[in-house]
Amino acid sequence: MARVIVLGGGFGGLSAATALRARLPETDEVVVVDRGARFSLGLRKSWTLVGRPTPPEAVRDRSSLAQRGIRFVEGTVTAIDPTARAVEVDGKRLDGEALIVALGAERSPERIPGLGEWGHDVYSESGVAQAARALEQFAGGVVMIGILGAPYTCPPAPYEMACLLQDRLTERGVSARIEVFTPQPMSLPVLGDAGCSVIEGRLAQRSIRFLAGHAATSVERGAVSFASGSRAFDLLLAIPPHRVPEVVRASGLTGDAAWVRVDRRTMETSFPAVYAVGDLVEIPLANGMPLPKAGVFAEAQARVAAEHVAARLRNETSPTAFDGFGYCFLEVGAGMAMKVEGEFLAEPAPSVTLSEASPAHFEAKCQFERDHLRAWFGA
Numbered sequence: 001m002a003r004v005i006v007l008g009g010g011f012g013g014l015s016a017a018t019a020l021r022a023r024l025p026e027t028d029e030v031v032v033v034d035r036g037a038r039f040s041l042g043l044r045k046s047w048t049l050v051g052r053p054t055p056p057e058a059v060r061d062r063s064s065l066a067q068r069g070i071r072f073v074e075g076t077v078t079a080i081d082p083t084a085r086a087v088e089v090d091g092k093r094l095d096g097e098a099l100i101v102a103l104g105a106e107r108s109p110e111r112i113p114g115l116g117e118w119g120h121d122v123y124s125e126s127g128v129a130q131a132a133r134a135l136e137q138f139a140g141g142v143v144m145i146g147i148l149g150a151p152y153t154c155p156p157a158p159y160e161m162a163c164l165l166q167d168r169l170t171e172r173g174v175s176a177r178i179e180v181f182t183p184q185p186m187s188l189p190v191l192g193d194a195g196c197s198v199i200e201g202r203l204a205q206r207s208i209r210f211l212a213g214h215a216a217t218s219v220e221r222g223a224v225s226f227a228s229g230s231r232a233f234d235l236l237l238a239i240p241p242h243r244v245p246e247v248v249r250a251s252g253l254t255g256d257a258a259w260v261r262v263d264r265r266t267m268e269t270s271f272p273a274v275y276a277v278g279d280l281v282e283i284p285l286a287n288g289m290p291l292p293k294a295g296v297f298a299e300a301q302a303r304v305a306a307e308h309v310a311a312r313l314r315n316e317t318s319p320t321a322f323d324g325f326g327y328c329f330l331e332v333g334a335g336m337a338m339k340v341e342g343e344f345l346a347e348p349a350p351s352v353t354l355s356e357a358s359p360a361h362f363e364a365k366c367q368f369e370r371d372h373l374r375a376w377f378g379a
Contacts, residue, residue, distance in 0.1 A: 002028045002313050005087060005096040007077055009034030009062050011042075012102030012278030012298035014376040017070045019306035020100075024313065026069065031096070033073045033089055037062045041369050042153075042295065045128045046160050046331065049237070050168040051136065058369065060377045068378065077103065080251035082271035098273040098309045101260070102302065103248060105153055105279040105293060109240040112148050114219035119146065119238035122161065123153070131237055135168070140175045141234030146224060147182040148216050149241025153279050153293040155188055156330040156340065158239055159199055162208050163333040165237075178208045179231070181224070183215035190289055191340065195354040202332060202357075242293075244280050257282065264345070265321040267305040273312060277301035283324075286347040296326045297344075299372075324350075329365035337361040 004020055006013045009032050020030045040059045048054065065072045079088035086095045107123055109115040120134060121127030122145075135143075143165065145158050162180050169176050180203065186196040187203075187210065203210045214226050219238075223230045244259050253260050253269055259282035262268060267275045278298030283291040291297060304322045311318035324345025331337040339361045342352030355361060 002098075003096040004028070004030050004098045004100065004309055004313075005085075005094060006030065006032045006100045006102060007080070007087060008032075008102035008104060008278070009039060009072070010102065010104055010278070010298070011295035011372075012104070012302045013100070014039075015299040015302035016100045016102060016277065016306050017065065018068070018376055019303045020309060021069050023306060023310035028313070029071060030069070031071045031073060031094065032062065032065060033075065033077060033087065033094075034062055035074070035076045037072070037074055041372065043329075043365065043369060045122060045125075046157060046164055048128050049122060049132050049135065049161055050164045051132055058373070060373060064377055077247050080247060080253070082251055082253055082269065082274045085271075085273055097313060099275070100302070100305050100309065101248065101253065101269075101274065101276045101280065102278045102298065103245045103280055104298075105242040106245045107240040108243050109148075109238070111241045112216055112219060115148060115216075115238055115240060118219045118221055119236040119240075121240055122237045123157075123239055134235060135165070138169070138174060138176070138235055142177050142179065142232060143169075143235045143237065144224065144231070144233040145178070145180045145237045145239075146216060147180075147184070147239045149239075150182070150184050151290055151293055152239050152242045154328075155190075155292050155294070156328060158182070159187060159203065160331045161237065162203060163206065164331060166206055166208060167333040178206075179211060179233075180208060181211035181214040181216070181226075181231075184212065186212055188340070190285070190292055190344070190350055191352055191354055195340075195352065198338075198354055199330070206333075242279075248280055264324075265304075266308045267301050267322060268308065273309070275305035275309065277305050283345075285344060285350050287349040289350075291324065291344055292326075294326060294328050296328060297324075300326065329361055329368070331362060331365065332357045335359055335362050337365050339364070 075089040120131035218225045260276040279293040307320040327341035329337045336357040339355040344350045
């Protein structure tokens with residue numbers, strides 16, 4: 001009997017475990033390790049922010065994976081030994097024949113002085129819930145949505161939040177000015193000038209001020225500081241800087257890099273039979289930009305890694321390769337969404353398009369959630 005350990009029960013981890021279970025004999029064990037049993041898709045953070053309720057069916061229990069032949073271990077990964085393909089979970093050792101690391105990226109607000117004290121982290125479950133409560137009590141003024149480091153996960157989300165937030169405040173009759181700032185030179189650099197002009201133009205049409213090239217240096221009560229000066233706010237909704245989880249860095253999987261580097265065809269790391277997928281991975285594109293950190297890429301990479309793990313356990317090789325195709329939805333309010341889609345590994349540059357906003361794309365986003373929960377947890 002072989003055991004494959006999947007670290008992380010998010011997009012990448014659940015996709016890897018599901019694919020492994022379909023490819024391995026019943027006698028082989030698939031183990032998913034995550035610090036919590038509760039799961040919901042990250043796309044809900046924008047909806048939570050503006051007070052949309054979360055229905056019971058949108059929240060699943062990872063312990064129910066047992067019904068699908070996948071063992072779930074709830075606990076914190078305290079150490080990873082990639083040479084031995086072993087991990088420690090709350091200090092208890094677990095050995096496997098192969099390892100898929102899908103622990104995502106962790107937020108590090110401490111890198112911006114004052115951020116933890118004066119900003120709401122809208123990328124954490126507890127933080128976005130607190131921000132939603134603050135917004136319901138908000139009586140007017142300046143709301144800043146701040147991207148405080150790059151790369152970060154789910155790149156379109158801050159702009160989606162700005163649009164939905166404006167709709168919600170308008171519904172409540174609250175007078176507010178919304179500003180979005182980013183350290184990057186444009187809203188979504190992978191889209192290029194034309195695509196970014198569409199997004200930034202839509203923000204302008206809504207009187208949402210967009211500030212490119214604004215790298216925050218610190219936050220104090222009521223103000224964010226930049227190299228060019230400071231800007232006042234009444235409410236700061238923050239996307240903190242991201243980094244690879246400390247337990248991954250300490251394992252040696254990153255080497256001298258900031259993120260885990262892999263064979264982009266197979267997702268294997270420099271350690272045999274150890275694979276990494278999702279937001280903790282860095283894959284350079286042909287134009288020098290990094291592959292965006294998005295759930296659809298974690299999902300695709302996980303399926304590739306699972307295929308290579310299964311082939312390895314059969315003493316075979318697989319031609320399956322990560323192709324870099326991906327898409328995501330950017331909700332723009334009024335029940336409509338745009339779709340970002342393309343071949344991100346294309347050469348000499350990514351070939352990515354941004355569709356017109358439509359109700360059909362919004363419904364596709366909702367269906368995306370339903371389809372993935374069904375695939376991982378059942379009806």
